[in-house]
Each structure stands twice: as structure tokens, then as C-alpha cells.
Amino acid sequence: MSAIDDFLAMLAAERGAALNTLAAYRRDLQNAEEHLGDLSKADRAALTKLGNAWADLAPSSVARKASALRQFYAFLADEGVREDDPSSALPRPATRRPLPRILSHAExxxxxARAELEAFTDSPAALRMLALLELLYGSGLRATELVSLPLSAVPRDAPLITVTGKGGTTRIVPMSSAARAALSRWLVVRPQGKHLFPSRNGKHLTRVRLFQLLKELAARADIEPEKVSPHVLRHAFATHLLEGGADLRVLQTLLGHADIATTQIYTHVDSARLVALVNERHPLARARRGD
Known part of the structure; x- marks a missing residue:
């Protein structure tokens, strides 16, 4: 096996990296190897050449590629393959992570309101939509986590859901009383199958169909469909909890983030909201607009 294969095997075994993550690391490392030759033998002088090779890439792409190489060389040092770590010679572009899009409380x-109105008909499609919406916004699930939930993930006697997230990691998330009520109604009319949201082919509802259902609901609720997606609702769940005083560590656990740095983006969202509020509502700001 090559050094890259050994590194990827470590990511899979020790960190539970998903297949898509492993494929992305492999692409970045092999791309660097095309420029430098055997990465396990590249020195600092060789790594500085990557700055020119990556000159036309976006800062976020350069940062991602450099991160893959830093982890690779740290792995080689830990394994005793190399005595030095040349990764300090890699470019460090200044990147600013874009703030996630969220929905307002009114939206x-x-x-x-629209989902609950339609659920009064007790039609299976409307009850399923309400249950999906409750779990997306009420528990902050990712789209894949939601659609792939097995029926066994929802205990009938506890307000909790067992969720399998990225890398196969499992976490327990709370379920609101409204979500439990919506699920109870859905379970009465739910078709047979091992998944909580089964499809006609014997598998589960797809992510693509979930996106479509949400955008169709948004249109019926007089909200621009482009503004609504499963991930936007997950962002809204996190941001609105933070606004309500939730602890960042608790939020990290609920969202299933391996690194709290990922969760901290929501503090920036809240700060941006406060700045916008001051700019819009402060008396001096209104007076200057009037001038």
C-alpha cells in the first residue's frame, strides 16, 4: 500500500471518515502528487511550489487542499515514516467561512402553519410532511439522517431519537412534544417498511424527494422556494436555539459536530443579526437615513 492508502485507512478506522470524505482526501493528495511526485518524500522547498500550482483556485479550495496535506504529513510523522513535517511551507490563504442561510421566525x-393546516385532512402525504418538518426544525437533523431513520430509531416511550450521522457515529437527540404528536399521527397511516419514512420501492424517502417536498410546501406557504431546504431548517434550528440561550457545547452535541469550531459559525450568525438590528433600529441610524 502507498502512504496515501495508509493515511486513508487510518481516517476510516480511527476517525470513521465517510466514503465521500475519503474520496475527497484522495483526490486532493493525488493532485498534489501530480505536481510533486511521491508526497512522502517531498520537502519544504517542493511544497512551496504548490502556491503557484494553486494560484487560480479559490481560497477555500486552497485551504482544503492544504489541510489534507497537513494531516497527511502529521500522520507520517506519527507513524515514524518521516522525522520532519514540511507542511508549514504550505500556503495559508485567508478564508472567511460564509454564514449559513437561515429562515426568520416568521417564515x-x-x-x-401551512403544514398543520394541510394535516387537518389526515391525508398520509400531509401527515408525513408535518412529521418531516417537525424533525428537521425541531431536532436539527441532516437530510440524510432524517430520510434514512429506521422505524426502531423512535422509541414509543421516550422523547428521544437515535440518529446515525456522518462517519457512522451515533447520537441521541431530543424530540419535541409537537414532533412526537406529529409522528404519532404519521405512524397510524404510515406504509409498511423498516424505515420511518418508507418509499414505494421498499427503501426510504430520498433526499431529492425531501428537497422537492419542502420547496413545494414553501411555495404553498408564500415563501420563496429557493430559501427553503433541509439544511436551511437545520441552520434555523441551531440559530434559534442559540438566540434562546442554548449552550454552544449542547448545540454541538445536538448537531453531531465532531469539532466545536464547526458549531461556532452560529455565534457569527447571531452576531451578524445583532449588528443588523442595531443598524436598523438604533435612533442615530434612523436619523442618518433621514438625512
Missing amino acids: VEALF
């Missing part, structure tokens, strides 16, 4: 209320 979330409009979505729920």
Missing part, C-alpha cells in the same frame, strides 16, 4: 411559523 418558520408560516411553514408550520
Whole structure:
């Protein structure tokens, strides 16, 4: 096996990296190897050449590629393959992570109002939509986590859901009383199958179909469909919890983030909201607009 193969095997075994993550690391490392030759033998002078090779890439792409190489060389040092770590010679572009898009409280209320109105018909499609919406916004699940939930993940006697997230990691997330009520109604009409949201082919609802259902609901609720997606609702769940005083560590656990740095993006969202509020509502700001 090559050094790259050994590194990827470590990521899979020790960190539970998903297949897509492993494929992305492999592409980045093999791309660097095309420029430098055997990465396990490249020195600092060789790594500085990557700055020119990556000159036309976006800063975020350069940062991702450099991160893959830093982890690779740290692995080689840990394994005793190399005595030095040349990764300090890699470029360090200044990147700013884009703030996630979220929905306002009013928009979330409009979505729920429409879903609840349609659920009064007790049609299976409407009850399923309400249950999906409750779990996306009420528990902050990722799209894949939600659609792939097995029926056994929802105990009938506890307000908790067992979720399998990225890399096969499992976490327990709470379920609101409204979500439990919506699920109870859905379970009465739910078709047979091992998944909580089964499809006609014997598998589960697809992510693509979930996206479509949400955008169709948004249109019926007079919200621009482009603004609504499963991930936007997950962002809204996190941001609105933070606004309500939730602890960042608790939020990290609920969202299933391996690194709290990922969760901290929501503190920036909240800060941006506060700045916008001051700019919009402060008396001096209004007076200057009037001038």
C-alpha cells in the first residue's frame, strides 16, 4: 500500500471518515502528487511550489487542499515514516467561512402553519410532511439522517431519537412534544417498511424527494422556494436555539459536530443579526437615513 492508502485507512478506522470524505482526501493528495511526485518524500522547498500550482483556485479550495496535506504529513510523522513535517511551507490563504442561510421566525411559523393546516385532512402525504418538518426544525437533523431513520430509531416511550450521522457515529437527540404528536399521527397511516419514512420501492424517502417536498410546501406557504431546504431548517434550528440561550457545547452535541469550531459559525450568525438590528433600529441610524 502507498502512504496515501495508509493515511486513508487510518481516517476510516480511527476517525470513521465517510466514503465521500475519503474520496475527497484522495483526490486532493493525488493532485498534489501530480505536481510533486511521491508526497512522502517531498520537502519544504517542493511544497512551496504548490502556491503557484494553486494560484487560480479559490481560497477555500486552497485551504482544503492544504489541510489534507497537513494531516497527511502529521500522520507520517506519527507513524515514524518521516522525522520532519514540511507542511508549514504550505500556503495559508485567508478564508472567511460564509454564514449559513437561515429562515426568520416568521417564515418558520408560516411553514408550520401551512403544514398543520394541510394535516387537518389526515391525508398520509400531509401527515408525513408535518412529521418531516417537525424533525428537521425541531431536532436539527441532516437530510440524510432524517430520510434514512429506521422505524426502531423512535422509541414509543421516550422523547428521544437515535440518529446515525456522518462517519457512522451515533447520537441521541431530543424530540419535541409537537414532533412526537406529529409522528404519532404519521405512524397510524404510515406504509409498511423498516424505515420511518418508507418509499414505494421498499427503501426510504430520498433526499431529492425531501428537497422537492419542502420547496413545494414553501411555495404553498408564500415563501420563496429557493430559501427553503433541509439544511436551511437545520441552520434555523441551531440559530434559534442559540438566540434562546442554548449552550454552544449542547448545540454541538445536538448537531453531531465532531469539532466545536464547526458549531461556532452560529455565534457569527447571531452576531451578524445583532449588528443588523442595531443598524436598523438604533435612533442615530434612523436619523442618518433621514438625512
